[in-house]
Amino acid sequence: MTEQSSPSAGAAELALELRGITKRFGAVVANDGVSLQLRRGEIHALLGENGAGKSTLMSVVYGMAAPDEGQILIDGAPVTVASPKDAMAHGVGMVFQHFMLIPVMTVAENLVLGAEPRKGGLLDVAAARRRTRELSERYGLRVDPDARVADISVGQQQRVEILRALDRGARILVLDEPTAVLTAQETAELTEVLRGLRAGGTSIVFITHKLNEVLDVADRVTVLRRGKTVGTIDTAGADEASLARMMVGRDVVLRIDKAPGNIDRSQAPTLELDDVHVVDDRGLPAVDGVSLEVRAGEIVAVAGIDGNGQSQLIDAIAGLRAVSSGHIRLRGRDITGCNPLEARDAGIGHIAEDRQHRGLVLDFNLSENLALSDYRRAARFGLIKPGVLVARARRLLEEFDVRDGSPGTPASSLSGGNQQKVVIAREISAEPDLLIAAQPTRGLDVGAIEFVHRRLLAERDAGRAILLFSLELDEVRSLADRILVIYEGRIVGELPPTATNEELGLMMTGGGAAGGGARTVA
């Protein structure tokens, strides 16, 4: 339900105003004459796709970037914000998407960092603790001053960040994608916190690309597209479709029609996981008894909030991480405990989650990158003939419609969408029996997303088994034949692609038909 707050009496005083902000990075114009008006005591959403310029704008506000043109006005007066220190002095506080906390230090230490209480030249630890507790009570944000930040939950970490901003006297609070890493429960708590702060007179801007949040929490929303302001509207009369249209500029096709599945049940499933347990880097259980099946010709999507064991599960199947117990079978063959090379040779392809760090070697050119999966096969007596690789690369680049690149182009000079196409080309050309696709459309523009979706569906129709991991529910529903929901390292339920966001969201946060925590074997 949208809540309407009354704008400040009469003169609608602006806590923060941005006029004509332009910020360039080289030839790229991240913000192009952007204007924003934040009324005092309102919650204002800043909406836009990835790359629309939202974060850059807020960096300017917080003094992390200097605008090339434009003015910032706080409480009606023009100010120069040359550094975060200036921003804090003007009462602007920011909570970043990737938390700006020191994991090895305690909550209290993190909170007072930069404005530490001192006693006789030394750090006054007791005073820091006291201050933390006072703030915690005043704003109703529960935190433990002595806990190490690395050990507390994501929601709690965010609270520390918010408290710190408030401690420095923030009257304007900027939050960058605050719910990206929160569970539904934590998101609800955050919404309450924001409403409480608003009641206390704090003005809030939060950046998001999630339409439902905007309608839920914000009073007004400003939409950015490709660095320009599209418009500012009240959320009272708006709906998701109209917001989406403003964001993207056209009617967004949320689904691609797909043909019904063509699965051969007489064969063994391509991938079988049997009560697999995997521990994370700290020795804690990340995958806690997962069993699932993927058959040739189907796409099985694993939906879940980031950090519930997906990365570890993918790593285990691909051979990048040890399995502490359980079995993984590929076409009946036990491949538990394989190393990555053996997994590939056995027939597993892996479109990695982070194409820049894991999928590609950016310093290699395209033909070398494309060769990463099968350079061994192209070699004779340990020697590689570049001509062979180049020819193959040329063929693949054309087949997968990779633009702005020839075999000799370094991978770093391609756009994100084209880079992803290269990764996909490489993985698919190795003709794997099982294709793992981890966040395959993260950070891509709409055109590239469409391409990836069409390709995955084509592979499915051609009989490949695909295991998809995605945070985007629309993508999951669009592509999957079956949806498995993962929560705290277990598959807590299976839903058909016709399931609603509510059903999925509920199961993803531990509730749902299976009663939370119980395992469902697909």
Next chain:
Amino acid sequence: MSVTPPAGGGPEGGAAPSSTVASRLSTNLKLGGIIAPLLTVVLAFFVGGLVVLITGHNPFDTYKAIFEGTGLQWLFPWTTGADRTRAAINLQQTLILTTPLILVGLAVAYAFRAGLFNIGGQGQYAVGAIVAVWVGSSFAGMPHLLHVVLTMALATLAGAVWAGIAGLLRAATGANEVITTIMLNYIALWLGFYLFQLHGPLQNDTQPDVPISNDVVPSAKLHVFWGDPELQGLHIGIFIALAAAVVYWVLLNRSTKGYEARAVGFNPEAARYSGIKVGRTYVLVMGTCGGLAGLAGSMDILGWQFHLATNDLQASTIGFLGIAVALLGRNTALGTCLAALLFGALVNGTSVRNLDPAVFDPELAGNLTTIIQGLVILFVSADLLIVWLLTRGRRRRTAPATGGAGETIEVTA
């Protein structure tokens, strides 16, 4: 779980993915071409000249005197007569010094390509020399070719094992190879002292008062093809070194192992994801590098030294010069050869034999070489500066399309 500070690097672990040593140096190569190395050399010599000037000597006279000792004038057609003869002898010396420098430079270069910093060239060279002098001074009756090949093979193996220790430690425990190879340098040094000191196990049988090894038997000495063997003419080792450079190029650019090394050097994570065994690559690369440095040791022993004294081990700085050679040569085969020639000339020109003490004290000159060597490495490492100077305004900077909120928009190299 979600607090993600930038990927940590440092002594105990691997490099952050987007800024490995190999990555930055390759950026350097592509954008700088030949100009950047030349600029680096000029700058280093300039600063060296400043040091000379400030301490009351004449840099021009100094550099001229050094140049005269290098023998490079022989390459100029206008040098004739007695000058030419003397230049020839000097050039032979220079090339004798260039030979092991090429090999040790390659030993450092290959490691850099794989993202490793091999400072252990000195220790690997020493171990190779020790084994070479031992095998070379034994087996007096063996036929020449067999003896030479056996000596070089065992020296290469010794160097490979020596470096392999560091590679294994890096692969298995993540121990930073900078520190382990430096430690291995000192261990090799003390091992050498132990072996050749008075009453040491490998000390000379006929000269009990000198801490020196036995002499290499004549059947194991490398053939001299230019100049007078009595005056330390140039031996065929130079061809072996050049051949090694060719092998290096083939290895790096045309072989599966070289491909893996480069992938690991640029992005170990992506390499791992594509099935490359990163740990094994580290061990193989270090082993190869150690082998090259060990081979260099045997070249010197069989080519002109013929024995090894504890003083030789102490004074030798070849392994360290190799670092400057590799970096100046941008870790390429051709670059390494050229850089090795430069430093070989520099060391020869500043040697006691060739530098006129009246103009400039050779000991001072030796230290000057070290300063220049350090400056070369320093300026190469300031790639950002040079690259920035050379490419300002010429290239489009692209913002990554992965616009995650809060991500830094970085200049892509």
Next chain:
Amino acid sequence: MSSSTTQRLAGALRPQRGAEPTPGERPPREWWMGVGGIVVAAVAFLITLPPFEVRSIVPSIVLTLVAVGLGAIAARAGHVRVGWGAIVLAIACLAGAYGATQSGVGHLEVVVSWGALCAAMLRYATPLTFAALGGLVSERSGVVNIALEGMMLMGAFFGAYGADKTDSWFLGLVIGVLAGMALAAVHAVWAVTLRSDQIVAGTALNFVALGLTGYLYIDTYGNQGTPDNLPAVPEVHLPTDSLGFIGDAISDLNLLVWLSLIAVVVVWVLVFRTARGLRLRSVGENPRAAETVGIGVYRTRYVAVIISGGLAALGGAFLSIGFVHSFTQNMTAGRGFIALAALIFGRWRPGGLLAATLLFGFSSALAQRLPEFSANLATLFQALPYVLTLIAVAGVVGRSTPPAADGVPYVREGK
């Protein structure tokens, strides 16, 4: 399917997850047994040395078996480090005990004169301690300082040169420290502003320092070397001669030795107990976070690196005008790197680093006295500090994590 050999080796060498007592948690009984094993192993060796001088090997064998047993129990329970540490130490101590019982009592008494050994240990440790403290300050701010060796060398030469020219050991120290700071300033520019690879730049500076100090040394002192009457940092005489071997050890130590111990405490307080120290550490862990609360990352790193140069130079100056009373080319002989290893061994904390430097100092002190037994073996023993460093860095004895942003150049966003 099998995992690769190196992975298995890695598994054997790395301590098991969750088996080490986490900070704050009470260690279980088996862990204490492992510690007991280490102590018993040490005792097995110590009883054969003066002043006990047990001549039979039998008690040592018995104690060794006990130690191995305790170590095995600890290792079996998952405490790999203390368990295997006890077992390895027990074997080493047995070998030592064997060597001690085989050699003459006279020899033993000359070599193992505890008072002199401890004094020597402190002296050898001092330059390492200063340098390692310098490394700590630098790395805690996120800058790897491989150039400690070069900074030490600068301190050694300029300390001697300064003392000679000003005829004052104090001014010599000051000049030495300033020289170290100057080199460190260059490192700071390269590491922080130019964002070059810190290890390559540090290595370069080591060569520059080596060449520069050598050059200036030859140019100034030529063949005669530094003068014999070089002003020396004074010793501190304490009337503790008769208070056992510890009293004997501390009765005539150099001022800088004491200063190094004080410096350990001072650095600890400054880095871990003050607000400035909190900021320093935050810059080393997550510089972007530090920046967002208004801490100047570049400035903090510059200051930290320059201080580290000063500290390292102090260690080098001790070598030249406090210990050996002369300067020779490359006299630091790799101590800067051993200091770095001590830092890693000590988990980037002052207390741990001191323990490590004392250990290395002890091994050097022992190496000096071993020619009593066998001149040749003594040479080999000189390699011990380097071998110990190798073991330390391999993490077999202690695997530790550096500050999270150590070695990563920081790019200020958007500017």
